[in-house]
Amino acid sequence: MAENTREARTEAVRALEAEFGELISRMRRVLADNAQRVSPGMLPGAYKVFTTIVRRESVTLSALAESLMADKGQISRTVRELEELGLVRRTPDPDDGRSSLLSPTAEGLDRLAAARAPQESVLLDTLEAWSVEEIRDLARLLHALTAGETP
Template structure:
């Protein structure tokens, strides 16, 4: 009986290793896509700058400190990139009416138009790829990704509790 358990554990470890490798490949592909999307918005835009623009696209205006928290970055790095985005005319800064010491960052119309174009391209590419799959496969992928996200969120919550 111990051999069966060891074999199953070994198979389990090998399967997890395969998933890790697949995630590594997917991460590299996503990174390439992010670089291309950033360049589509502006040739000088970095991936981190693109991430800031996406956060601002979700919420109209945000303080730089909130951006730093959401992107798990330090305020100095966000501040430097915000200046670059302002120089590229992709964002503007305005005083925060709730806190005159703080500034809110918001997208310019130029950034909105570029991000809308990138988002539409993203949707069409994903739809084109997944339209080749069976509907049950798409739903299974959705369910498995949801389960993985829940598991990862639980682990993050546990990790925060350890601190």
């Protein structure tokens, strides 16, 4: 079968879909494990909210809800839980007095680093035989796929 036929492309995309399914299953387990290490009983959804705040460094509740494509009320409840755990803090938004900025606390960053450490070493070990260029290529291609762009 020629490599550029519709059938070959369909077969390749189906194989990619299967691999993504496996990756998603594995990542769900990783996220659930990391959430438990950050705070026993933490749900993966709360972990996702927390790590998004960490990645954004400082974000409003509205922008966070939009980023996660989630209900603002649910995000607000989750953020309150993260605040009670000492992982997140609110500060007044200097650009909008009616709003607050959410950011991680030093304790939150420390707990997240400790929670991620076991999995990060597994990923580093798994990619040991890969060149830095191959790792960067994979990241670039995944970004293009996620963004719907041509690499």
